[in-house]
Amino acid sequence: MKNFSSLSQEFEAYFKAAHFPAQPEKLYDASRYILALGGKRIRPVCVLMGNELFADVHSDAFNAATAIELFHNFSLVHDDIMDKAPLRRGMPTVHVNYGESTALLCGDVMLVAAYDYLNKVKNDHFHHIIHLFNKTAREVCEGQQMDMDFELREVVSFEEYEKMITLKTSVLLAASLQIGAIIGGAGDGNQQHLYQFGKNLGMAFQVQDDYLDAFGDPEKFGKQVGGDILSNKKTFLLIHALDVATGDDLKQLQALLQSNAANKVEQVLNIFKKCKVDTWAQQLKEQYYKAAIVHLEKIAVLSVRKKELQFLAEYLLNRQN
């Protein structure tokens, strides 16, 4: 069994091939730009790992993995337009560099290119793979719409937020693993357990993301700590704090959401700590992680085949950036 880093290198070698023609230059320069910004390539490598859990990695898995990574980049480019985000991976976003119209089209052509790679898959369960890909793509869009809807609301329940994150973040990780499993010849039961492993892992991943933004070590985090707090972003932490804070703490937190005080991050973090949001978040992450592991254990293959997925899960949840 190959580890994440080794499969990641194999994927990069495959993925660095030219995906786009030369003309129109502006359109495809924008597409090449976002892909060159890199990233951890977690999702495409999960396709390969999902395949390898059941059988040697098939060339179909590389095509499906490429489709997943192109889809992921499509969603990043369009989300950045909607969120008016200035930076992505420390660099100007596509719409900042190329304008909103070209960024919009650049997302569109990457989505179409994703289907081009899917169309190279020769697997007997091709229609099932496309169905799962489409369902996931739709869910990711729905998650983004819910996220935008929530921005306009004062109160969002934990369950609503959890549902939104499931759609916006977790299902793509889950589907990546399942598509790999289908290519690896897994049966329905095993596919479902792997999907649920990915979904819970995705949730734990997001909790860690939210946690690091508030409580990360500034030296290891690589980004400004407190960015979510400054932009009043709804996160697992804020949703929970608004749920459990009472009396003066609640009033102060609500007032801080309306303010741009110089020490806003510090004050919000104080309330978070008073309400034990940090401990709660670590427990929540642990809960999702355990649910993920229960599903991994139920997959009917030798334990030794599961090691690399378990290592990946541990790495993702203990990461400091």
Added chain:
Amino acid sequence: MKNFSSLSQEFEAYFKAAHFPAQPEKLYDASRYILALGGKRIRPVCVLMGNELFADVHSDAFNAATAIELFHNFSLVHDDIMDKAPLRRGMPTVHVNYGESTALLCGDVMLVAAYDYLNKVKNDHFHHIIHLFNKTAREVCEGQQMDMDFELREVVSFEEYEKMITLKTSVLLAASLQIGAIIGGAGDGNQQHLYQFGKNLGMAFQVQDDYLDAFGDPEKFGKQVGGDILSNKKTFLLIHALDVATGDDLKQLQALLQSNAANKVEQVLNIFKKCKVDTWAQQLKEQYYKAAIVHLEKIAVLSVRKKELQFLAEYLLNRQN
């Protein structure tokens, strides 16, 4: 053989089925809104006609036709965002009614839904159909990028403009017919001739569009005549006028492009007429039409089967709105 109007009714009956779930409400309301604005449904009916040219219409053709119509609406919604268009079919555009972000996502989910319908196609040549669909989708995006690039340029040659219109408008009509032909069991040669018929018909259609905007009968046209002139839109007519006008006519035309004079439409039309742009446009349309018909004639099926496509071509080119 069924005529356009009869196939159009069959398509509408199939297409009126619910394409989207209830939630998130805003996202799917936006999608239902654009689809309810209607349109002539020329492209999906061309899928059915392309099929019927060779064999009885198969249920696959209805699914492919639905995919084509969803794709067409995806491109309209995204184009309207890029063009900052206030109206579509006389009604507020999606981004005006629902905001740009939801309009962007609404386009995205319609593109994904298009692939959902394609995935229902059971035909043996499924991969070929997806390949053609993807190629066409990419070309439509490239055409839109070229169109935007041209807006920033003073001089655009006839050849460049023709290439842009081919991508932005004609290839979708051509591919719709060819996908129908594939489903109808046509051989490669017949498929290619039908594609070329559609491509030339699409060009003729666009010339007529540009012609009507300038020289249409205001009572029959249904829109304000001269809209393209007022917005300095590059059209077949303007490109040609800039090509052939000389001396004072050219200077005046260039000055008018910089002006918002009250009688701008009238003055530009005078120059168009002086340069015989109207006659030229009718000849150009005729040229594309004849090229289309040459390809239709080369298709190896009984002439009687081709009648409805010929009627459609005549209708599209003689329409006054």
